[in-house]
Amino acid sequence: MIALKKRTKYTKAHHHSVRLMGCHFVITAVDISPQRAWDGIRAAVEEISRIELLISSWSCTSQTTEINNYAGVRPVKIDVELWQLIDRSIRVSSLTTGAFDISGTLSRYYWNFDGGVHPMLPSDKLESLRALIDYRNIVLDESNHSVYLKKKGMKIGFGGIGKGYAAYRAYTIMKSMGISGGLINASGDLMCWGSPPGASNWKICIPDPDNRSHSILEVSIPFGSVVTSGAYEKYTIIDGKRYAHIVDPRTGMPVTSLKSVSVLCPNPELGDALATALSVMGPKDGISLVNRLKGVECMFIDEQNVQHFSKNLNSTN
Numbered sequence: 001m002i003a004l005k006k007r008t009k010y011t012k013a014h015h016h017s018v019r020l021m022g023c024h025f026v027i028t029a030v031d032i033s034p035q036r037a038w039d040g041i042r043a044a045v046e047e048i049s050r051i052e053l054l055i056s057s058w059s060c061t062s063q064t065t066e067i068n069n070y071a072g073v074r075p076v077k078i079d080v081e082l083w084q085l086i087d088r089s090i091r092v093s094s095l096t097t098g099a100f101d102i103s104g105t106l107s108r109y110y111w112n113f114d115g116g117v118h119p120m121l122p123s124d125k126l127e128s129l130r131a132l133i134d135y136r137n138i139v140l141d142e143s144n145h146s147v148y149l150k151k152k153g154m155k156i157g158f159g160g161i162g163k164g165y166a167a168y169r170a171y172t173i174m175k176s177m178g179i180s181g182g183l184i185n186a187s188g189d190l191m192c193w194g195s196p197p198g199a200s201n202w203k204i205c206i207p208d209p210d211n212r213s214h215s216i217l218e219v220s221i222p223f224g225s226v227v228t229s230g231a232y233e234k235y236t237i238i239d240g241k242r243y244a245h246i247v248d249p250r251t252g253m254p255v256t257s258l259k260s261v262s263v264l265c266p267n268p269e270l271g272d273a274l275a276t277a278l279s280v281m282g283p284k285d286g287i288s289l290v291n292r293l294k295g296v297e298c299m300f301i302d303e304q305n306v307q308h309f310s311k312n313l314n315s316t317n
Contacts, residue, residue: 011180011197016041021052021163023187029174030181030194040179044170051166054082055158057105064156072152075141083145086138089161092273093135096289100277101135101249103149105157111254113234113245120238121252129252160246164227164272167191184268190226191268209259209301216307217262217299224295225268229275230260246279255279257303261286264297264313274298283308 014037016027027044029037056062063078070076089102110129112118121129137150149156158165163186170184171191181194183202192202204226205215219226231244236254243254261278265271274296278286283300290298290310297313 012037013197014038014041016045018045020045020048021166021186023163025187026183026185027170028183028185029179030196031179036177036179040174040177040182043173043177044184047169047173048166051162051169054079055085055162055165057155057157064158067147067149068155071149071154075139075144075146075148077144077146080145083140083142083147085158085161085165086147086156087140087142088269089158089273090135090138090140092161092270092277096274096277096281098135098250099248099280100160100273101133102156102158102160103135103138103154104133104247104249105159106132106153106155107247107249107252107254108157108159110252111236111243111245111247113236113243113254115235115237117237126252130250133249133252135249160276161269161273163187163189164225164268164270167225167268186268188228188230189268189272192221192225193223195222206262206299207260210305216301219264219313221264224264224266225271226262226264227268227271227275228260228262229279231255231258244279246276248280250280257282259301259303259305261301262299263290266295270296287311 011030011032013028013030018025027041029040031037055064057064057068059065063082067076092100107129110121110125132151132154139148167184167186167189168191171193174182183192190204196202201220201222204219206217206228208214208216209230234245236243241256243256247254258279261275263271263275278298287308287310290296297310299313300308
């Protein structure tokens with residue numbers, strides 16, 4: 001009699017690449033069941049697509065667009081989910097003394113970050129931009145779940161927090177389906193849980209801003225997020241100086257003194273917002289803030305390629 005060898009199932013990683021929210025997502029599911037893994041990936045794509053429709057300021061039918069259209073006119077009642085995202089965004093604005101501000105999205109209509117050479121913004125335009133950016137002019141009514149922008153011409157947008165929120169929601173959906181591990185990569189906003197096949201932790205490489213095919217630091221984590229924001233893709237050149245696509249909401253001016261900021265954080269939504277804020281704050285004030293936040297670490301690379309680390313993170317990690 002011929003003995004039949006029993007087939008052994010192995011945990012495998014399944015990957016799917018897709019363009020969503022105007023950027024490149026790679027969704028990885030690690031599970032012993034290929035069917036469950038791919039069901040989870042499809043559910044993650046559906047969830048990210050849903051969030052994109054909810055928060056988009058480009059869609060003429062989104063609630064975000066309605067809020068912007070009625071700026072200075074009247075409050076707009078919205079879904080609880082979007083209301084809570086705006087509420088959390090304002091809390092980060094308060095935490096960072098205005099370095100993060102969803103009303104700063106208006107700057108994209110003033111500055112051109114296409115990598116080309118452009119003139120400095122005239123002082124009158126800069127002043128009009130500054131006058132319309134202030135998170136304290138976003139009025140929330142919890143009883144009605146309404147949002148009111150106090151000034152006509154104000155706008156809100158979620159470019160500094162939306163990808164992180166989508167990554168966290170995708171993780172939540174996949175985890176609830178029983179998928180043992182995975183990684184959501186939203187163009188540099190990473191969320192991971194469990195472990196890859198044959199390893200105990202995920203190894204996340206933080207890229208060298210001058211050569212993104214090389215890593216400047218590798219961190220090993222079983223759960224959490226790593227978010228990197230840099231000036232290497234979107235920028236403008238003014239009078240021979242490079243300005244990053246991140247604008248200081250308090251001045252209306254793009255930042256100039258950093259090449260990249262990376263944030264390690266349990267939640268990619270907070271990590272996304274903090275990476276934006278820290279780019280504005282700079283190493284001294286940024287590290288001082290991060291050192292007071294439980295479970296959060298960061299690394300700055302300045303224009304001279306000097307690396308600056310928070311207290312529990314260093315080049316040996």
